[in-house]
Amino acid sequence: MIRLDFSRLAMSDSTGLDFDHTVFVAAFVLLFLYQLFLLTKGPAAYANFQSSLLTPKFLVFYAVAFLFSLYHTVTWLGVVGRVQVLRLGGFTVPPKMMTASTFVGFFVVSAAIGYFFL
Numbered sequence: 450m451i452r453l454d455f456s457r458l459a460m461s462d463s464t465g466l467d468f469d470h471t472v473f474v475a476a477f478v479l480l481f482l483y484q485l486f487l488l489t490k491g492p493a494a495y496a497n498f499q500s501s502l503l504t505p506k507f508l509v510f511y512a513v514a515f516l517f518s519l520y521h522t523v524t525w526l527g528v529v530g531r532v533q534v535l536r537l538g539g540f541t542v543p544p545k546m547m548t549a550s551t552f553v554g555f556f557v558v559s560a561a562i563g564y565f566f567l
Contacts, residue, residue, distance in 0.1 A: 471521075473510075473513055473514040473517040473518075474514065474517060474518055474521060476510075476514065477510075477511075477514040477518070483498075484498060522555065526548065526551040526552055526555055527548060528548075529547055529548050529551045530543075530544030530545055530546070530547040530548035530549075530551075531544055531548075533547055535547060
């Protein structure tokens with residue numbers, strides 16, 4: 450059962466069935482790297498780029514990229530309990546507990562990042 454679920458996940462990723470959200474995430478990363486590059490070109494170039502990011506098309510792009518990133522995160526965290534087996538001594542952690550712990554960890558780390566940077 451675990452092997453079959455993992456095989457489906459690996460097949461969907463390798464065949465590009467999840468290609469739609471991957472394109473938006475990759476485009477967001479490239480845009481972020483370009484933004485970091487512009488930091489080296491001086492304050493004027495960076496400020497010009499920052500003002501262009503406030504146009505409606507970039508705001509829509511960021512909203513769509515955020516939703517696809519969230520979808521990607523939820524689907525990956527959701528399969529952890531099925532593909533990751535954790536044995537502590539003679540005890541095997543139940544899959545639902547593994548999945549729940551990944552979501553709790555995600556929310557704790559997200560909250561900490563939000564607290565410190567927002």
